[in-house]
Amino acid sequence: MVAEDLKNKLVFLDTAPLIYFIEGNSAYQQILKKLFVFNDEGYFKFLTSTVTLLEVLVKPLRDGETNVADKYTSILTNAEGIDIFDITSVIAARAASLRAIYNLRTPDALQVATAIQHNADYFFTNDLRLQAIADIKVITIEDLID
Secondary structure, three states, X not given: OOHHHHOOOEEEEOHHHHHHHHHOOOOOHHHHHHHHHHHHOOOOEEEEEHHHHHXXXXXXXXXXXXXXXXXXXXXXXXXXXXXEEOOOHXXXXXXXXXXXXXXXXXXXXXXXXXXXXXXXOXXXXXXXXXXXXXXXXXXXXXXXXX
């Protein structure tokens, strides 16, 4: 799969790829930059949940890096190519089911349940353990490297 295969798709953005992109993770920066440019140009839409916002803010806030926290908040709440969704009781119930079936951690189950609830075509993560989930197509950064 290449980034171009995501055209006109809904792609759930998990926490790790966003952190890698914002912090400039050198191993993945080229493919992530290409992916985020495609998103900015409207080739596909990212969606994510408020769990992503929670997770990306912890380290910058702990380290007193409010500028980094503000950058994450701005990207997730203002970017035209990213829709962010709250966790609802329907999503929580779906997440409980996913935890029971796949033995997921609560944040992962909430993320996957949000993706499924909002009809994402793909769940984009760097957590290889999530590839066992049959309810949605899970893709990793490695899957997008040409």
